[in-house]
Amino acid sequence: MRESATAKAVLQKRKWELPALRSSGRRFELSRLFVAGAVAVIAFIALCAIAPQWIAPYSPTEMLADSLMQAPSAAHPFGTDYFGRDVFSLVVYGSRDSLFIGLMSVVVGGLVGGTIGALSGYIGGWFDTILMRIIDTLMTIPGILLALAIAAAMGPSLTNIVLAVASSAIPGYARVMRGQTMSINGRPYITAARSIGVSRFGIFRRHVLPNSLSPLLVMATLGIGSSILAGSGLSFLGLGLLKEIPDWGTLLSQGRGYLTVAWWICTFPGLAITLLVLAVNILGDWLRDRLDPKRKEA
Amino acid sequence: MVRAILGRALSSLLVVAGSSLLVFVIMYLLPGDPVDSLIDPSSATPEQIASLRHQLGVDRPLYVQLADYFGKLLQGDFGKSLLNSEPVLPKIVEHFPATLALAAASALLSVVAGVLLAVLSAVHRNRWIDVVARIVGLLGISMPTFWSGILLLLIFSVHLGWLPAMGSDGWRTLVLPAATLGLIGAGFIVRMVRNSMLEVVNEHFIVTLRSKGLSERSVMYRHALRNALIPAVTMIGMLVGEMLAGAVVIETVFSRQGIGRIVADAILAKDLPVVQGVIVFSAIVYVLVNLLVDISYSYIDPRVRRAA
Numbered sequence: 001m002r003e004s005a006t007a008k009a010v011l012q013k014r015k016w017e018l019p020a021l022r023s024s025g026r027r028f029e030l031s032r033l034f035v036a037g038a039v040a041v042i043a044f045i046a047l048c049a050i051a052p053q054w055i056a057p058y059s060p061t062e063m064l065a066d067s068l069m070q071a072p073s074a075a076h077p078f079g080t081d082y083f084g085r086d087v088f089s090l091v092v093y094g095s096r097d098s099l100f101i102g103l104m105s106v107v108v109g110g111l112v113g114g115t116i117g118a119l120s121g122y123i124g125g126w127f128d129t130i131l132m133r134i135i136d137t138l139m140t141i142p143g144i145l146l147a148l149a150i151a152a153a154m155g156p157s158l159t160n161i162v163l164a165v166a167s168s169a170i171p172g173y174a175r176v177m178r179g180q181t182m183s184i185n186g187r188p189y190i191t192a193a194r195s196i197g198v199s200r201f202g203i204f205r206r207h208v209l210p211n212s213l214s215p216l217l218v219m220a221t222l223g224i225g226s227s228i229l230a231g232s233g234l235s236f237l238g239l240g241l242l243k244e245i246p247d248w249g250t251l252l253s254q255g256r257g258y259l260t261v262a263w264w265i266c267t268f269p270g271l272a273i274t275l276l277v278l279a280v281n282i283l284g285d286w287l288r289d290r291l292d293p294k295r296k297e298a
Numbered sequence: 299m300v301r302a303i304l305g306r307a308l309s310s311l312l313v314v315a316g317s318s319l320l321v322f323v324i325m326y327l328l329p330g331d332p333v334d335s336l337i338d339p340s341s342a343t344p345e346q347i348a349s350l351r352h353q354l355g356v357d358r359p360l361y362v363q364l365a366d367y368f369g370k371l372l373q374g375d376f377g378k379s380l381l382n383s384e385p386v387l388p389k390i391v392e393h394f395p396a397t398l399a400l401a402a403a404s405a406l407l408s409v410v411a412g413v414l415l416a417v418l419s420a421v422h423r424n425r426w427i428d429v430v431a432r433i434v435g436l437l438g439i440s441m442p443t444f445w446s447g448i449l450l451l452l453i454f455s456v457h458l459g460w461l462p463a464m465g466s467d468g469w470r471t472l473v474l475p476a477a478t479l480g481l482i483g484a485g486f487i488v489r490m491v492r493n494s495m496l497e498v499v500n501e502h503f504i505v506t507l508r509s510k511g512l513s514e515r516s517v518m519y520r521h522a523l524r525n526a527l528i529p530a531v532t533m534i535g536m537l538v539g540e541m542l543a544g545a546v547v548i549e550t551v552f553s554r555q556g557i558g559r560i561v562a563d564a565i566l567a568k569d570l571p572v573v574q575g576v577i578v579f580s581a582i583v584y585v586l587v588n589l590l591v592d593i594s595y596s597y598i599d600p601r602v603r604r605a606a
Binding site: 133134136137138140141142143144145146148149150151152153154225226229232233236237238239249252253256259260263266267270271273274277278281282285 | 313314316317319320321324325328436437439440441442443444445446448449451452456539540542543544546547550551561562564565566568570573574576577580581584585588
């Protein structure tokens with residue numbers, strides 16, 4: 001009786017010494033906290049993108065002549081810029097384009113890359129050989145450089161940034177999807193389906209495709225983060241559209257000239273990018289651990 | 299062994315040829331006329347445009363342009379700048395050492411910091427060092443370099459005045475850019491090596507070593523780490539691509555000389571031959587480094603040697 005009480009006390013003491021990190025059950029709560037935070041950040045930024053007027057205290061185009069380049073304060077939590085615009089409102093409104101670039105590049109890149117990979121893996125033969133040689137070759141060109149060249153040749157616009165970022169991501173998606181399609185295609189249940197006379201396309205649509213999708217999904221989630229980074233990088237380098245309401249990358253690059261006098265103009269848009277990408281990556285990691293049975297333990 | 303290396307070298311050569319071809323085709327297919335960046339199409343007469351197109355050789359059929367392009371590439375002619383007719387390759391060669399120094403310093407930093415953190419993280423699973431490593435891993439892949447670079451610049455140059463904010467001569471100018479770029483690399487490596495350590499730990503040979511009574515230290519550092527590092531070596535090859543691409547942003551942020559800066563400037567000026575030249579050059583560097591990685595593989599991993 002007394003012994004078990006001591007044991008209990010020891011256990012409790014241990015828990016207290018290393019909160020949230022001791023047992024696997026506790027650790028799970030820590031990851032859950034991360035995931036909950038990530039969902040909250042994404043939800044808030046999504047709300048900013050959908051209804052910025054509900055959140056932003058000022059209009060993003062409103063120039064307050066009496067408050068140019070003011071440091072963060074209660075009235076302007078992120079300060080004001082060189083035109084007297086409220087930086088917080090600019091960041092809130094800028095979320096729309098940044099989020100659009102991230103999501104659309106993944107949708108376009110994932111669809112095109114996934115289709116190429118699935119067809120290549122399922123059809124096989126010379127078709128596969130030729131497609132994969134092209135993909136391998138494309139992979140030797142650093143993604144951002146390819147995106148830069150495409151965006152530069154097509155000129156600055158939101159759609160062109162999406163196309164540029166998407167095409168630089170296509171090879172990666174194609175490779176993953178091809179590998180997965182081929183591995184699924186070799187499973188006994190596919191042979192079984194074939195032996196009972198299911199058509200080639202039927203097997204592909206009903207069995208191969210649905211079972212190959214989860215790695216692509218994980219990759220796409222993690223890809224949203226890198227697409228946002230790549231897209232804002234392109235705008236930072238001056239390939240963004242010069243609009244009244246700039247996206248985060250453009251906002252940051254415009255603030256760069258005032259770095260020594262007004263640190264807040266570039267700091268907050270960058271913080272917004274980092275938070276969003278961080279949240280998406282946490283969610284992507286979580287999804288990967290859930291969907292991949294091999295990694296569930298790890 | 300020599301035959302295997304020669305074979306790999308030959309296929310690398312083919313890949314380089316392939317990527318030069320792809321870059322050319324992509325640039326050819328993209329909308330937008332190279333002439334547009336030289337003259338304003340609305341004010342020029344059609345004759346002026348036509349004569350300029352003829353001068354640049356873009357009015358010739360695709361296969362003629364392609365043959366010309368490859369013929370010149372083989373002679374080391376990467377084309378000329380549209381703006382000042384300066385040949386592209388000498389300019390790249392002149393500025394490449396600065397970018398190489400940046401890439402090498404960043405790669406070194408990411409490998410040392412990344413592997414160290416990953417190992418500590420896997421050995422002390424779920425302890426604070428593991429949490430730190432995972433946060434570094436996540437932040438490394440989530441922070442835009444143009445932002446983390448600006449923050450470092452703000453703290454260490456503007457406020458503390460410890461390091462120069464710009465320039466590309468001397469090691470002091472290299473610290474901040476390399477730290478910025480190294481952090482991303484470290485992030486990728488921490489995630490990768492930590493995962494492969496955790497996977498290796500579950501393998502039978504580790505269980506065997508433990509049951510033999512080997513100390514945990516010996517199991518982790520002598521056996522698990524060596525096996526976990528094999529995929530990390532591949533990462534180093536891929537990292538070079540990231541570093542070359544990252545240089546475009548970093549060299550702009552820190553006003554450094556280098557081939558990344560050349561691209562960034564050429565893009566704003568719509569000087570496509572320069573952009574194209576640097577991309578082909580980067581692809582060659584990338585393929586070369588990966589060839590070296592492949593060769594070093596057979597020294598690190600005996601299984602690869604036997605297969606070759």
